[in-house]
Amino acid sequence: MSAPRLGSIESGGTKFVCLVGSAPDRIEAEIRFPTGEPGPTLARAIDFFRKAAAETGPLDAIGIASFGPLELRPGHAKFGRLAATPKPGWSGADIAGPVAAALNVPVGIDTDVNGAALGEGRWGAARGLDTYVYLTVGTGIGGGAVIGGEVVRGLVHTEMGHLAVPRVAGDAFPGSCPFHGDCWEGLAGGEAMHARWGTPAEELTGDALREALRLEAAYLAAGLRNIVYTTAPQRIVIGGGVAELPGLFPLLSAELTSALAGYPGLAEHSAGDFVVPARLGRLAGPAGGLVLAARAAAAARRRPSGTGPSGGRDA
Amino acid sequence: MSAPRLGSIESGGTKFVCLVGSAPDRIEAEIRFPTGEPGPTLARAIDFFRKAAAETGPLDAIGIASFGPLELRPGHAKFGRLAATPKPGWSGADIAGPVAAALNVPVGIDTDVNGAALGEGRWGAARGLDTYVYLTVGTGIGGGAVIGGEVVRGLVHTEMGHLAVPRVAGDAFPGSCPFHGDCWEGLAGGEAMHARWGTPAEELTGDALREALRLEAAYLAAGLRNIVYTTAPQRIVIGGGVAELPGLFPLLSAELTSALAGYPGLAEHSAGDFVVPARLGRLAGPAGGLVLAARAAAAARRRPSGTGPSGGRDA
Numbered sequence: 001m002s003a004p005r006l007g008s009i010e011s012g013g014t015k016f017v018c019l020v021g022s023a024p025d026r027i028e029a030e031i032r033f034p035t036g037e038p039g040p041t042l043a044r045a046i047d048f049f050r051k052a053a054a055e056t057g058p059l060d061a062i063g064i065a066s067f068g069p070l071e072l073r074p075g076h077a078k079f080g081r082l083a084a085t086p087k088p089g090w091s092g093a094d095i096a097g098p099v100a101a102a103l104n105v106p107v108g109i110d111t112d113v114n115g116a117a118l119g120e121g122r123w124g125a126a127r128g129l130d131t132y133v134y135l136t137v138g139t140g141i142g143g144g145a146v147i148g149g150e151v152v153r154g155l156v157h158t159e160m161g162h163l164a165v166p167r168v169a170g171d172a173f174p175g176s177c178p179f180h181g182d183c184w185e186g187l188a189g190g191e192a193m194h195a196r197w198g199t200p201a202e203e204l205t206g207d208a209l210r211e212a213l214r215l216e217a218a219y220l221a222a223g224l225r226n227i228v229y230t231t232a233p234q235r236i237v238i239g240g241g242v243a244e245l246p247g248l249f250p251l252l253s254a255e256l257t258s259a260l261a262g263y264p265g266l267a268e269h270s271a272g273d274f275v276v277p278a279r280l281g282r283l284a285g286p287a288g289g290l291v292l293a294a295r296a297a298a299a300a301r302r303r304p305s306g307t308g309p310s311g312g313r314d315a
Numbered sequence: 316m317s318a319p320r321l322g323s324i325e326s327g328g329t330k331f332v333c334l335v336g337s338a339p340d341r342i343e344a345e346i347r348f349p350t351g352e353p354g355p356t357l358a359r360a361i362d363f364f365r366k367a368a369a370e371t372g373p374l375d376a377i378g379i380a381s382f383g384p385l386e387l388r389p390g391h392a393k394f395g396r397l398a399a400t401p402k403p404g405w406s407g408a409d410i411a412g413p414v415a416a417a418l419n420v421p422v423g424i425d426t427d428v429n430g431a432a433l434g435e436g437r438w439g440a441a442r443g444l445d446t447y448v449y450l451t452v453g454t455g456i457g458g459g460a461v462i463g464g465e466v467v468r469g470l471v472h473t474e475m476g477h478l479a480v481p482r483v484a485g486d487a488f489p490g491s492c493p494f495h496g497d498c499w500e501g502l503a504g505g506e507a508m509h510a511r512w513g514t515p516a517e518e519l520t521g522d523a524l525r526e527a528l529r530l531e532a533a534y535l536a537a538g539l540r541n542i543v544y545t546t547a548p549q550r551i552v553i554g555g556g557v558a559e560l561p562g563l564f565p566l567l568s569a570e571l572t573s574a575l576a577g578y579p580g581l582a583e584h585s586a587g588d589f590v591v592p593a594r595l596g597r598l599a600g601p602a603g604g605l606v607l608a609a610r611a612a613a614a615a616r617r618r619p620s621g622t623g624p625s626g627g628r629d630a
Binding site for chain 1: 581
């Protein structure tokens with residue numbers, strides 16, 4: 001069988017990335033544009049794929065890794081739609097439906113972090129593992145868990161950024177989350193760091209950077225501990241701008257070992273390959289779209305009807 | 316096909332429960348005895364099943380729901396053995412191996428909470444759901460997550476009792492966990508309640524009970540919030556002695572709604588059937604053993620060799 005021709009959409013709150021290809025290093029065509037109103041934005045994406053199909057042949061499927069919150073329960077009337085979001089015009093918007101209807105190909109959809117988790121599992125830092133967590137620590141914090149090869153989705157997708165974590169002693173920063181105040185993201189996301197230190201994290205230097213990293217590692221470790229105890233991952237992969245701060249990972253590994261306090265006493269939790277940087281960088285989301293597209297194509301081959309949006313599960 | 320004849324062992328730190336049957340309401344034979352040294356204790360269980368098989372016919376499989384921590388990674392050299400445990404004589408003890416070897420039937424094994432989770436899913440409060448969490452709040456706190464029909468196990472089984480949760484303002488109790496001090500179990504398990512209030516929780520009355528319930532509901536809700544955001548369950552089922560305190564569930568549901576703070580804004584999280592009491596009571600663990608046995612029997616039918624201990628996965 002020749003390599004599939006897949007389309008991928010990373011639907012972000014600020015920009016859309018659309019590409020055609022079969023892997024992050026096999027991309028035939030790509031377009032990026034700012035996220036506007038839903039109608040024209042999706043039309044621009046659809047137009048890109050129409051032209052790609054006309055020029056180089058039909059696509060097998062399209063995968064969408066989208067900002068959320070998304071309705072992803074199979075068979076739900078609002079499947080593939082955004083729930084309430086602060087992004088103007090996008091609350092309730094149907095993302096998967098118009099793409100599937102206009103292009104008449106199988107469409108898979110999941111959240112951007114779940115997509116990135118699948119991308120890192122297929123081509124990145126979680127390759128070969130079936131139970132792992134991908135975390136992005138950027139402006140906010142988001143996490144996707146893959147367990148037994150499948151993305152965790154139950155009543156809703158995971159919302160790891162909003163974990164409750166204990167405060168580090170002496171820290172009086174009120175937190176930046178509009179819902180919870182001092183949740184994990186509210187204490188340790190990039191926006192929280194900016195508000196706490198009065199400057200973006202990537203502009204900190206010297207003692208200020210050291211102090212910020214110390215606190216950040218302690219808070220990230222508290223959340224990682226909760227992820228370890230609830231989902232038992234073989235590895236945790238972390239991407240996003242905050243994860244690129246120099247010197248963060250060794251501190252984080254030490255803080256996690258301290259937070260686990262010898263329980264359940266596995267050497268693997270303190271090993272250098274347990275908490276690792278993401279490998280795909282800004283391609284994690286688009287790569288996730290390709291995995292979702294491949295899964296949608298495979299699911300469609302097993303279905304009589306063929307097209308229409310699906311959740312991108314293998315089963 | 317006639318009903319299977321299954322054996323179940325609930326291997327607890329204080330007692331063993333062994334039974335033969337096919338469902339919690341179809342039990343042919345049962346024995347309970349205190350947990351002693353591993354050798355004689357397992358011999359007593361094996362003897363019970365041998366007699367049952369001799370008297371009423373061979374067993375199809377045996378399932379073991381055991382106290383932990385257990386090594387459950389398929390193919391691991393120590394599969395089916397206990398890891399380090401404070402229980403004298405049991406560190407490193409092989410639980411599944413001797414049973415399989417002596418009785419020559421397929422043996423499935425998992426932790427007691429994972430077993431109880433499977434039992435509640437098959438016959439109890441999580442019937443019909445494929446993504447849910449079972450929690451026991453007794454002396455300690457333990458939780459098992461079932462996602463997409465499978466128990467969550469990655470590098471190790473889950474250890475939800477040791478979640479990090481923020482302190483309720485004004486609470487200075489140091490916590491009772493020997494590893495973490497003020498983890499979830501250290502703040503909200505039955506042993507913690509006893510130490511905090513100077514009397515076992517079930518003996519509290521009047522204002523003391525009201526105050527204890529208020530604090531307990533707040534702490535339990537913080538941990539449930541972390542479980543909701545990491546595993547997205549359709550329902551959370553809670554068993555154990557603390558869960559039987561009168562009036563706890565309505566308080567807990569209200570505290571969870573408050574802890575989620577409208578995010579992600581699903582009505583289901585505040586509904587009366589989201590956090591519910593366990594239904595099987597003390598039969599949850601033994602029922603879990605029956606599910607593990609049925610899964611081991613099914614797995615053996617798909618394997619050439621037939622017997623030997625397995626993790627009880629369906630796949």
